[in-house]
Amino acid sequence: MNDESLVALDRQHLIHPVINYHAHEKRGVTILESGQGAYxxxxxxxxxxxxxxxxxxxNTGYGQNSVVQAGEAQMRKLPYATGYFHFGSEPAIKLAAKLVxxxxxxxxxxxxxxxxxxAVDSAIRFIVNYYNSTGQPKKKHFISIERGYHGSSSQGSGLTALPAFHRHFDVPLPNQHRIPCPYAYRSSQDTSPEGIIAESVAALKSKVEELGVxxxxxxxxxxxxxxxxxxxxPKGWLKALQNCCNELGILFVVxxxxxxxxxxxxxxxxxAEDVTPDLMTMAKGLTAGYAPMGAVMMSDAVYQGLADGCGPDAPVGHGYTYSAHPVSAAIALEVIRLYEEGLLANGQAVARHFEAGLMAMLDHPLVGDARSRGLLGALELVANKNSKARFDPALKLSERIATAAYKNGLIFRAFTDNVLGFAPALCYTKEDFDILFERLKRTLDEVLEQPDVRLALS
Ligand SMILES: Cc1ncc(COP(=O)(O)O)c(C=O)c1O
Incomplete structure (x- = not known):
């Protein structure tokens, strides 16, 4: 089928995630066909x-043969095994043990x-069940962070604190609350690491007090x-929040x-901070996108609360047909082997090129802030570096940048509030970073040449 027919069919039938539907119909889909390494x-x-x-x-990059082979071998041997009725499969059991x-x-x-x-939705269900099971049925309120993202399930979207996920969806629910984001670049308070940490801890304590512990x-x-x-x-923030939750007697979910x-x-x-949460949600890098899979992990105390609370003859009524899917599990095991046998170390070794490249972009007239940890980073674009004034949304700067970047052979995430997000694969080389920053600089230079963008700089 040629490209034109695919674009037409996409327009007619395929609903894309988190997009303006009519704008997408007008623009049409960009079809990706293959991938190798970071390309x-x-x-x-x-x-x-x-x-x-x-x-x-x-996180592994595309075209990892051993991952493809692991998935193929499992598909041939046993493409599906339910986890219901006490059944299971070898890769899923091994993966559970590996994750522990x-x-x-x-x-x-x-x-x-x-x-x-x-995974987030399951965590919420398990937590509600846990408190009901352990004789604490009043514990129904959940707290998250402004600008946090916890997916788009019916309940998780309410913990997500981004307006697009709430509008017309009747969330957040009355039992979902937020504390301010530790956003040093845009904070008017004490922006030292200690100040940021103290502010989050104080905000959490005061929110819990307000709701009643x-x-x-x-x-x-x-x-x-x-x-x-x-x-x-800042480093130490996550640990401080764990300590705060432990003191208050509320579950800490990372x-x-x-x-x-x-x-x-x-x-x-x-x-990095010796944090030991009560529950943890994960997905994405677990299978590096080669198959869908996520997980929620929990402490023994939470597990035992659930196990004891359901009584001798009743099930804990939470399940999915594809929970512990053997093909996804086989893929995850191989992906984790790749991380452990070199990719994690490579990611650590090349992160300095990433950080240095982002920091160097601070010299660019459009860039107000550069921030990163490991291979997760961002540039924030501002109309005025001193006042940190944002660009007028009418300029649609993010769209222009994404379009220009694509023409220059580069894909990253241009968020609507003019933050450019980067998450290069752990297989990147120094040369890949050189290419990334050369193309990024060229892109920002080209956008800056557009007269209305230059005019908007103050
Ligand atoms: C922190 C976080 N939690 C949950 C999710 C939801 O994951 P998914 O898109 O796989 O449903 C995401 C997705 O980006 C995320 O970033």
Missing amino acids: LTDSQGNVLLDAFSGLWCV EITPVSLQHVYFTMGGSD DNVAAFFCEPVIGSGGVIVP DEVITGFGRTGTMFACD
């Missing part, structure tokens, strides 16, 4: 450097999902706020859907 090729034959690992997930081995010691049990949204179930956060603009809290599997340097962001 993608589209249906027109354009070769593009992917600086976003698909959707911050293809490589995550913080507090996490002892795994429930597998198809991605991140249903007996009514609060859990606090959810990302170690680096991803979809909200790659906002990097959402490592983006930060897990080497994205921020260590296997999990929790590892």
